[in-house]
Amino acid sequence: MEALQKEGSRPDTGPAAGLPAVRFDGTRVAFVIKNNPYVAVERADLEVADGEFVSIVGPTGCGKSTLLNIAAGLITPSAGAIEISGKPLKGLNRQAGYLFQADSLFPWKTVLENVAIGLEVANVGQQAARERAHGWLKRVGLGAFTDRYPHMLSGGQRKRVGLAQVLIRDPKILLMDEPFGPLDAQTRQIMGNLLLDLWSADKKAVLFVTHDLEEAIALSDRVVIMAAGPNSRIIGNWKIDLARPRDISDIRLEHRFHEIHREIWTKLKDEVMKGYSQAGGEG
Amino acid sequence: MKRLGLISAQLGVAVVLLLLWHVLTTMPWGAGGKPLVPPFFFSTPLDVIARIHKWFSEGTIWRHLWITLTESALAFVIGSVAGVLVGFWFARQPLIAAIFDPYVKMVNALPRIVLAPIFTLWFGLGIASKVALGVTLVFFIVFFNVYQGVREVSPTVLANARMLGMNERQLMRHVYWPSALSWMFSSLHTSVGFAVVGAVVGEYLGSAAGLGYLILQAEGTFDIAGVFAGMFVLAVFVLVIDGLVTLVERRLLVWRPTAADTHK
Numbered sequence A: 001m002e003a004l005q006k007e008g009s010r011p012d013t014g015p016a017a018g019l020p021a022v023r024f025d026g027t028r029v030a031f032v033i034k035n036n037p038y039v040a041v042e043r044a045d046l047e048v049a050d051g052e053f054v055s056i057v058g059p060t061g062c063g064k065s066t067l068l069n070i071a072a073g074l075i076t077p078s079a080g081a082i083e084i085s086g087k088p089l090k091g092l093n094r095q096a097g098y099l100f101q102a103d104s105l106f107p108w109k110t111v112l113e114n115v116a117i118g119l120e121v122a123n124v125g126q127q128a129a130r131e132r133a134h135g136w137l138k139r140v141g142l143g144a145f146t147d148r149y150p151h152m153l154s155g156g157q158r159k160r161v162g163l164a165q166v167l168i169r170d171p172k173i174l175l176m177d178e179p180f181g182p183l184d185a186q187t188r189q190i191m192g193n194l195l196l197d198l199w200s201a202d203k204k205a206v207l208f209v210t211h212d213l214e215e216a217i218a219l220s221d222r223v224v225i226m227a228a229g230p231n232s233r234i235i236g237n238w239k240i241d242l243a244r245p246r247d248i249s250d251i252r253l254e255h256r257f258h259e260i261h262r263e264i265w266t267k268l269k270d271e272v273m274k275g276y277s278q279a280g281g282e283g
Numbered sequence B: 001m002k003r004l005g006l007i008s009a010q011l012g013v014a015v016v017l018l019l020l021w022h023v024l025t026t027m028p029w030g031a032g033g034k035p036l037v038p039p040f041f042f043s044t045p046l047d048v049i050a051r052i053h054k055w056f057s058e059g060t061i062w063r064h065l066w067i068t069l070t071e072s073a074l075a076f077v078i079g080s081v082a083g084v085l086v087g088f089w090f091a092r093q094p095l096i097a098a099i100f101d102p103y104v105k106m107v108n109a110l111p112r113i114v115l116a117p118i119f120t121l122w123f124g125l126g127i128a129s130k131v132a133l134g135v136t137l138v139f140f141i142v143f144f145n146v147y148q149g150v151r152e153v154s155p156t157v158l159a160n161a162r163m164l165g166m167n168e169r170q171l172m173r174h175v176y177w178p179s180a181l182s183w184m185f186s187s188l189h190t191s192v193g194f195a196v197v198g199a200v201v202g203e204y205l206g207s208a209a210g211l212g213y214l215i216l217q218a219e220g221t222f223d224i225a226g227v228f229a230g231m232f233v234l235a236v237f238v239l240v241i242d243g244l245v246t247l248v249e250r251r252l253l254v255w256r257p258t259a260a261d262t263h264k
């Protein structure tokens, strides 16, 4: 662990070429609630190739965040395997950057300190770390907010600080849980395009969770649909053959975009309704 | 309410109470031309003010104030340091915490006053026994808060810290420590208050100097004006210290959400 820390912002990837960056192999997750097992994810089989952008879409409670937690090494599967660059994941995934769904900024650090901390703990000097953090904050449109504390930001601003916090470390694998959830449509597109720029400049493997199917299609190489929980599975896996580079606002006007959207939505709609009634909603 | 209005209302309360006290203890409205309330037992505001004035003009009070301040400060610092260290240790070592849990509760339930004579026996009549008493009070407040602060770090913040590459030592410094400190500072008023209580009670139960000693001396000679004067000096002393704590708190907890952040 110490050794990895010292190597700087991105740990060595080793002889991983050709192997998928992330591979779920028959991964099953069961939680224990009051001594009863609750199977959140029955079986997930999914590969994210090096440099591939994969989105997971599914009804609320289907286990999207759970899959990201598995890929991050924060929880271990009940059965099946999780491999990172061909090696079974033990402990935390040191190659991954994780943007959490819930608030995860350090409330006692300023926005600038929050972004710089990932470099500082990797032994980048404070001065240099803060300069780079400033650059990142400008990129996410928060250059004027560096001295604020997280509680003084809006939900969307906090998400963007989180984005900068993760991206500044330049992780090889990006795990993002509804990063643009609380943003308005315009900012969403700006951030989406920013993400695509960064991603295409140096191909990271991205596992992106969203509720917004259009966003998923516009951003991704592949869109994966999960069934409603419990006992959720992956029920669809679409390759998105839209040309790159993309502008995510323009691409929504293309004919092919609508075709793909209709195809996936037909499947997703049933699942959303099923998920709602299974969780005890009126239907 | 505006700040000035608030202060004048607060002063108004003091003026009314003092006037009432003055009238009841000096005006010959009672049976046989005596005041309604006997000044022998209740003194009078003017006597008390004269006594306070005498203490300050002769300069005798400063030594007592200084002693009480020293005792309170030492009790606060030693109790806080010990509380932080043990609180951290217990929070990071659940087994240790579980083993000592009943003992911590037992000692905490003990009224500290019963310890005062023992401390006098052990540490003598000087300031050490008062500091010891204050430490037993401050320690538990800080200890419980730090313990809580370390254990109640948001799991997501902790997971984020780990994902950002922090090792155990860095987690301590950037996550557990700030969280524990924020809990400790939120109890700063209480722990500082208890440090003063420990000092004064200790002095009261046996000493040769300090505000508690001053009050005890006056009581011994039925000098009620002296008792009230001692109580007032103590009260103002506590107010000043509390004001300082508020200043420190504002600086240290800037990152905390507060209700009234809007511009008026």
Ligand SMILES: Nc1ncnc2c1ncn2[C@@H]1O[C@H](COP(=O)(O)OP(=O)(O)OP(=O)(O)O)[C@@H](O)[C@H]1O
Binding pocket: A031, A032, A033, A038, A040, A058, A059, A060, A061, A062, A063, A064, A065, A066, A067, A101, A229
């Ligand atoms: N620690 C846990 N203990 C017990 N059950 C859990 C735990 N974490 C998640 N679950 C359950 O697992 C299921 C999947 O949760 P998860 O957070 O992965 O959903 P999600 O797909 O991310 O939903 P959303 O879109 O609302 O964020 C849910 O039914 C949830 O109640």
Ligand SMILES: [Mg+2]
Binding pocket: A064, A065, A066, A101, A177
């Ligand atoms: Mg989720």
